[in-house]
Amino acid sequence: MRITIMTGDITKQDTDAIVNAANSSLLGGGGVDGAIHRAAGPELLAYCRELRTTTLRDGLPVGKAVATPAGRLPATWVIHTVGPNWHQGQREPRLLASCFRESLDAAVAVGAESVSFPAISAGIYGWDPAEVARIAVEVLTEDNPAWQDIQEVRLVLFNDHLRRTFEDAYRRKVNG
Numbered sequence: 001m002r003i004t005i006m007t008g009d010i011t012k013q014d015t016d017a018i019v020n021a022a023n024s025s026l027l028g029g030g031g032v033d034g035a036i037h038r039a040a041g042p043e044l045l046a047y048c049r050e051l052r053t054t055t056l057r058d059g060l061p062v063g064k065a066v067a068t069p070a071g072r073l074p075a076t077w078v079i080h081t082v083g084p085n086w087h088q089g090q091r092e093p094r095l096l097a098s099c100f101r102e103s104l105d106a107a108v109a110v111g112a113e114s115v116s117f118p119a120i121s122a123g124i125y126g127w128d129p130a131e132v133a134r135i136a137v138e139v140l141t142e143d144n145p146a147w148q149d150i151q152e153v154r155l156v157l158f159n160d161h162l163r164r165t166f167e168d169a170y171r172r173k174v175n176g
Contacts, residue, residue: 083121
């Protein structure tokens with residue numbers, strides 16, 4: 001898969017799916033989660049409420065992912081994943097890696113060929129952006145046959161500093 005690293009607004013991406021750094025309630029919040037819910041309109045909240053009354057009564061666990069239709073976004077799907085919260089002691093890299101893996105698995109399940117990711121857990125959840133970038137790049141460069149239909153992954157970062165951090169992690173991985 002082709003990996004593109006860019007500064008931008010994830011809600012404007014025309015990829016098949018965008019990944020939402022959600023909270024476990026799936027009912028909206030701040031940061032990326034709030035921006036996605038606002039841009040998607042009330043349809044997204046309705047889809048998430050339906051999940052909460054059916055298959056995810058206790059919310060979405062940390063490290064897991066689930067797809068919903070994208071409402072008014074240019075994407076077709078929103079893949080919600082709950083990143084680990086450093087401030088709450090959720091400091092295991094495997095939990096963060098699981099967010100990226102599970103999101104790619106969810107993308108494959110809905111037939112997405114292109115996916116846009118934010119910097120999961122690098123905002124209010126307090127993870128060091130360099131560690132998030134390293135883990136994201138590790139997962140996205142795995143040779144996983146299950147992801148063979150995904151043609152493009154975009155890492156859509158909200159500022160240039162974060163973009164450079166992800167570019168540095170990618171260069172270190174590719175150049176060994």
